[in-house]
Amino acid sequence: MTQNELKKKVAEAALQYVKDIPVIGVGTGSTVNFFIEMLADYKADIEGAVSSSIGTTERLKKVGIPVLDLNAVSDLKIYIDGADEVNPDKKLIKGGGGALTREKIIAEASEKFVCIADETKCVDVLGAFPLPIEVIPMARSFVAREMVKLGGQPVWRENFITDNGNEIIDIRNLNITNPIELEKTINNIPGVVTVGLFALRGADIVLVGKGNEVVTL
Numbered sequence: 001m002t003q004n005e006l007k008k009k010v011a012e013a014a015l016q017y018v019k020d021i022p023v024i025g026v027g028t029g030s031t032v033n034f035f036i037e038m039l040a041d042y043k044a045d046i047e048g049a050v051s052s053s054i055g056t057t058e059r060l061k062k063v064g065i066p067v068l069d070l071n072a073v074s075d076l077k078i079y080i081d082g083a084d085e086v087n088p089d090k091k092l093i094k095g096g097g098g099a100l101t102r103e104k105i106i107a108e109a110s111e112k113f114v115c116i117a118d119e120t121k122c123v124d125v126l127g128a129f130p131l132p133i134e135v136i137p138m139a140r141s142f143v144a145r146e147m148v149k150l151g152g153q154p155v156w157r158e159n160f161i162t163d164n165g166n167e168i169i170d171i172r173n174l175n176i177t178n179p180i181e182l183e184k185t186i187n188n189i190p191g192v193v194t195v196g197l198f199a200l201r202g203a204d205i206v207l208v209g210k211g212n213e214v215v216t217l
């Protein structure tokens, strides 16, 4: 199967998790885009969705799913989103698409986080994929220097502004053996809005498209 076929397969497998759930959280990215297309047939059951990005909001509206403000939703049962890397403990790197801050808020606010990924995303140790960090623009160089002290190689994602009006630096060369500690350390650097490590709140379930099947972690 091609990577896109695997993405479609995991997107389809995620549908069973949103059955009979009126309000769902929806992530961002090409895997989730397949999920949103498939949701179109499910919309009778879905009252609305909390969206993690402007792009996802547009797509949800296009298939007729009302988009709800998280502030108006007190009970979010499920969040469906992709990932850039997944380790065996279901800790993730996210933010390749730049939507990490809203994604992290919704993941944390949800009872269950179902991650959908193709097998190319599975790694033993996180860090081969550059770790995205959303920063307040004036803190970009400062945060980059702090990341050098932690052994990383920061690269500014030029000409990219997040949905929140901030910038992103991508940190290469990290071998993330203790994702929870690293997430806490980076969270403590002034100017960091969000680090794309989803370890303190990882996924509850990962659906991996592998070969011809979907494996559940």
Ligand code: 5RP
Residues within 6 Å of the ligand: 027, 028, 029, 030, 031, 032, 081, 082, 083, 084, 093, 094, 095, 096, 097, 098, 099, 100, 103
């Ligand atoms: C966006 C993300 C995405 O979930 C991640 O980049 C995976 O995207 P794709 O499904 O296109 O491979 O974190 O900020």
